Amino acid sequence: MPGIRLDSVSKVFDGRHLAVDGVSLDIARGECMVLLGPSGCGKTTLLRMIAGLEVPTEGTLWFGRTEITDLPPKERGVALVFQNGALYPHRTARENILFPLRMAAEDAAEADAKVTGVANILGIDETLDRFPKTLSGGERQRVAIGRALVRKPRVFLMDEPLSNLDATMRTELRQEIGAMVRDLDVTTVYVTHDQVEALTLADRIAIMRNGRIEDVGTSEQIFHDPATAFTAGFLGVPRINLMSATVRVTDHHRVSLDFGNQSISLPPIDRRSLILVDHDGERVIVGARSHAFTTAASGEANQLTGALRALEFHGSEWMAFVQADIELINPDLVGRTTRTTTPEHGGGRSRHANAAARGSGLSTLIPGVRQVQDKLLRRRRPHPSTPHPTTASHRRADLVIELNDARGLRPGTKVHLTVDTERLHIFDESGHRIDRITR
Numbered sequence: 001m002p003g004i005r006l007d008s009v010s011k012v013f014d015g016r017h018l019a020v021d022g023v024s025l026d027i028a029r030g031e032c033m034v035l036l037g038p039s040g041c042g043k044t045t046l047l048r049m050i051a052g053l054e055v056p057t058e059g060t061l062w063f064g065r066t067e068i069t070d071l072p073p074k075e076r077g078v079a080l081v082f083q084n085g086a087l088y089p090h091r092t093a094r095e096n097i098l099f100p101l102r103m104a105a106e107d108a109a110e111a112d113a114k115v116t117g118v119a120n121i122l123g124i125d126e127t128l129d130r131f132p133k134t135l136s137g138g139e140r141q142r143v144a145i146g147r148a149l150v151r152k153p154r155v156f157l158m159d160e161p162l163s164n165l166d167a168t169m170r171t172e173l174r175q176e177i178g179a180m181v182r183d184l185d186v187t188t189v190y191v192t193h194d195q196v197e198a199l200t201l202a203d204r205i206a207i208m209r210n211g212r213i214e215d216v217g218t219s220e221q222i223f224h225d226p227a228t229a230f231t232a233g234f235l236g237v238p239r240i241n242l243m244s245a246t247v248r249v250t251d252h253h254r255v256s257l258d259f260g261n262q263s264i265s266l267p268p269i270d271r272r273s274l275i276l277v278d279h280d281g282e283r284v285i286v287g288a289r290s291h292a293f294t295t296a297a298s299g300e301a302n303q304l305t306g307a308l309r310a311l312e313f314h315g316s317e318w319m320a321f322v323q324a325d326i327e328l329i330n331p332d333l334v335g336r337t338t339r340t341t342t343p344e345h346g347g348g349r350s351r352h353a354n355a356a357a358r359g360s361g362l363s364t365l366i367p368g369v370r371q372v373q374d375k376l377l378r379r380r381r382p383h384p385s386t387p388h389p390t391t392a393s394h395r396r397a398d399l400v401i402e403l404n405d406a407r408g409l410r411p412g413t414k415v416h417l418t419v420d421t422e423r424l425h426i427f428d429e430s431g432h433r434i435d436r437i438t439r
């Protein structure tokens with residue numbers, strides 16, 4: 001069982017569509033790496049390159065110390081399960097699982113024992129003699145997983161294997177896949193856009209956006225210590241509140257975050273204060289998950305205040321929507337860039353042709369493009385004293401806060417929020433963390 005290494009891997013379709021952009025990633029032996037991201041961010045393309053079903057336009061892939069960039073799929077020892085693990089309709093579940101062993105001309109008795117073993121792990125022993133059309137979606141998917149695993153792959157790849165199942169079945173099979181991946185100790189890459197699957201299954205998660213990896217870490221690292229505002233917004237329910245603010249530094253080096261009609265000061269000893277003194281007058285994005293706020297009975301200094309606009313009962317907790325007249329930012333739009341593509345990508349440039357470009361994305365292949373982009377972005381950045389223009393990523397909306405107890409609250413009630421400044425994340429306007437990431 002090897003580890004997997006992706007070194008500056010890119011994929012351009014039809015010479016102009018940049019689907020994966022300079023991805024480098026190390027996956028350890030036996031690790032379960034989840035590729036998580038919105039639709040179209042390049043997860044499946046990356047997975048298919050690991051499987052050998054797509055040829056990278058740039059970069060190299062390795063299994064352990066062996067380069068596999070040009071190795072045909074059959075020689076990679078990879079098992080792949082798709083969304084809809086298509087089974088042979090005229091073969092029973094047992095025959096479906098047996099099929100790869102027959103193709104490999106394995107001894108019949110040994111093959112039967114292997115099928116029984118895999119069926120045991122997956123809890124489908126009772127269904128082995130049934131045909132696919134008589135099985136539930138979850139059972140069919142288990143058979144597909146069994147067929148993929150029965151030959152003991154070196155690497156196990158799954159592409160949204162639960163997305164066609166109902167909620168109950170998803171939870172059940174998700175737990176089983178988690179247990180199975182850990183038991184089998186096989187290097188696994190799992191593609192999903194479902195944060196619960198990612199958080200529960202992954203040893204580590206790689207968050208993808210626009211063909212690139214924005215952040216890699218354990219579930220807890222990414223949740224509590226996100227590298228970008230987009231990452232912060234992708235994990236967590238309710239979504240993180242991203243508030244637009246201006247940094248203000250007093251003559252005594254006291255730092256406050258000015259939200260327009262209200263502000264909060266950071267304690268002088270807060271490490272963020274030490275960093276933010278250098279950002280006086282700059283616009284920043286302040287990320288605060290629900291647990292950074294506590295409701296206070298009365299107004300005190302250094303709180304945020306708003307009016308409760310709506311209250312939703314979610315079973316064991318309440319969701320409070322608080323209108324605080326703070327400009328909130330949509331995590332999906334912050335720092336969004338369009339993919340850079342160029343006719344040169346289709347010009348037969350070999351993936352080995354431009355080693356110098358590796359590590360920084362295909363857009364660097366065009367001399368000077370990055371510099372020009374950076375210059376334009378710098379130019380667009382407003383002067384500290386000018387009012388900040390409202391862009392597509394900005395909107396006036398509600399702070400969303402989870403409450404265990406909503407007694408005494410009703411729409412229109414004034415709400416005082418004490419902010420735990422230790423739990424704030426500060427990003428620059430393009431969504432990158434300013435304060436140190438502590439991993």
Ligand code: ATP
Nearest residue numbers: 013014017019038039040041042043044045046193
């Ligand atoms: P989803 O979650 O919706 O499956 P994804 O993150 O897996 O999305 P990909 O399927 O890898 O994304 O697609 C990445 C981008 O590449 C998309 O914009 C897609 O339209 C494009 N793409 C994928 N395959 C091809 C292809 N064969 N030809 C052209 N463009 C493609």
